Amino acid sequence: MILNKKYLSIYFSLFFSSLTFSQEVKQDFVKVNSLEEVVITGEYNPQSIKKSVHNVIVIKREQIENQAANNLADLLNFNLNLTIIPNAQTGKSTISFFGLDAQYFNILVDNIPLISDNGLGNNIDLTQINLDNVERIEIVEGAMGVEYGANAVSGVINIITKKSIDSKWKIQTILQEETVSDEYAWFDKGRHIQALNIGHNFSQNLFGRVGVNRNQFSGFYNNRKGNNYFKNDGLRGYDWLPKTQINTNALLNYNKENFKLLYKFEYFNEVINYYDASVRANIDTQSQTSNPSATDRIFSTNRFVNNLNISGKLNSGANYNASLSYQEQKRRLNEFNYFIITKERSNETDEIYQSSSVFFSKGNINNLVKSDFYNFELGYETRFIKGFDTQASGDVTQQDKKQSQSNYAVFGSSEISLSHKILLRPGFRYEYNSQFDSKLLGSISARYLMKKGFELRGNIGTSYRTPNFEELYYYFVDSNHDVQGNKDLKPEKGFTAFLNLKKRSWIKDVSLLNTLKLSYVDIQDKIDLAIVNNTPLQFQYLNIDAYKLWSVTSENSIKTNNWTFNLGATLQGVSQIANNEENAKDEFLYAMQLNASGTYQIKKWKTALAILLKHNGKQQSFTATGTDINGDALFTKTTTNAYNWLDASIKKTFFNNSIQATLGGRNLLDVTSVIVSNSANGAIHSSSNNGLLLGYGQSYYLKLLYNLKF
Secondary structure (H helix, E strand, O other): OOOOHHHHHHHHHHHHHHHHHOOHHHHHHOHHHHOOEEEEOOOOOOOOOOOOOEEEEEEEEHHHHHHOOOHHHHHHHHOOOOEEEEEEOOEEEEEEEEOOOOOOOEEOOEEEEEEEOOOOOOOOOOOOOOOOOOEEEEEEOOOOOHHHHHOOEEEEEEEEOOOOOOOEHHHHHHEEOOOOOOOOOOOOOOOEEEEEEEEEEOOOOEEEEEOOOOOOEOEEEEOOOOOOOOOOOOOOOOOOOOOOEEEEEEOOOOOOOOEEEEEEEEEEEEEEOOOOOOEEEOOOOOOOEOOEEEEEEEEEEEEOOOEEEEEEEEOOOOOOEEEEEEEEEEEEEEEEEEOOOEEEEEEEEEEEEEEEEEEEEEEEEEOOOOOOOOEEEEEEEEEEEEEEEOOOOOOOOOOOOOOOEEEEEEEEEEEEEEEOOOOEEEEEEEEEEEEOOOEEEEEEEEEEEOHHHEEEEEEEEEEEEOOOHHHOOOEEEEOOOOEEEEOOOOEEEEEEEEEEEEEEEEOOOEEEEEEEEEEEEEEEEEEHHHHHHEEOOOOEEEEEEEEEEEEEEEEEEEEEEOOEEEEEEEEEEEEEEEOOOOOOOOEEEEEEEEEEEHHHHHHHHHHEEEEEEEOOOEEEEEEEEEEOOEEEEEEEEEEEOEEEEEEEEEEEEEEOEEEEEEEEEEEOOOEEEEOEEEEEOEEEEEOOOOOOEOOOEEEEEEEEEEEEEO
């Protein structure tokens, strides 16, 4: 397949045109130091971005506020190499990172992975991560298996929460009203958010905070008729299910000289309502009346998180860090026959269908030697996971299959400063898993600070992904289906290589940042659903695929005291080979993303304007669509059409920043669904509006925030 030259011309024009200009400007090294940001993800100790051995992307609090982002799904949609994958019927939004789904990277909160349905740190529903008390978000690209273990194949996203305030007391209230497309009403249409956060400095060393956030999404009708509709014409219910979330949190932070102690508690509750479109008339022939009913469901989730972190410095100068976490999540299913007119229930069942509990512990120590040339870090990590998922076990078994898994790891790495410009970090990790074979992971990262503001970083490493609950234990067999998990699955093996060239420049009050990134991912023994028998047709999860991805990305930023403009592009090529199929397709399929954003500060009016744009190019993939006469799988190329996201907002503060108002619009190009076509016969796979449902149309919001400090 010939690579389209137009794509490459866009990349090189974006990067090298900016690079040529930036080489002509003078450097102001005093300004360089004053503008450096401190990052912690993947570092021995808090470190400036410039000195970090990894390439770290930082999303600041300012950007979160400009977008009026309430959860992680609101925020990440405009980043390159990140794609939000919403599911209208489950209410979940997961993420694809460098073409790999949410099982291949970790989401951390203050360096501790968050529990999910199928693991720890993976497959997180982004709508469940509230951003009210987030200080910044750090995204590290590349193999992070040495630092963070299994499933950190493509990188990690670390959410850093606020741990201090600049006054004795701070009380913050938030009210946000948002339309869902053109649907809005005070209670039963639109999106309604309320929040309260209280922070207090008990003393110079002790800080505490409590908070609560309620997020009510009333669903997206999209021409359907809601829950009170009783005609059997397929229009009852919603295209996007209604749900209500409550996030509560508490924090205590003790900080004194060389010792820090942090405790966090979080409770999350979510209720999702499903209204069946199939309505039964229930006609009474004697009275000639009807009492229509439908089988409705209420899905509820309860999650508890307890995190404890201790860090500090020993008298010898060594730095230590230890974290303990106990997390628990349970999902309930309440199913019943609902009489729509009388609002009565019958045949009601209420049971826990998914339960997970995790004990996590991690510790490390570094700076054991006093040397400007050499440093090393040693650490351990343990995970104890147990639980069940009757939904992932299929509807036939009707029993809770409790499973447990434990994981023990030791890891170490060293930093070698060949000079003040060149830094090397080799590392290794040994993991023992109670269910899978032991793994030895390795990586080497390097940073080279060159002349004229150039920075070169590279990372090569191995990682792996463990099979999730569904892949191991799924069982669904009836007269029409035979789909089974495989408890003998092997973990996938991953190899990644990332190269990053960055150029920083300044001219007077203008700063420029140009970045060119190359990435390569190779996954062996990739798990996929395979046909194991043609007659009768049977499917099973097997280690069959080889997956390769390469990408080139250009990101460019120009910034002054009043405005910032960003422009970027990425081109990805993906090859997926089914190793047991002779006619499998191994060609690379290409997809492109473009993004642009701009902010403008009108300081005398205390006003900020922001606009964000992202183009997701046409995507192609091969999917198994049947079998030939020999029983081998037949593959067909499917195409997802291109689509664009556009958001804009205006933010203004009043009364010495005590009141903040943000008015904006999401999805201004009014994307609802995108067409997915089959190249073999032109067929359309449809969910709603003959396409894949991605958004709920053009929406507008008003957010009011009040800060009281004393």
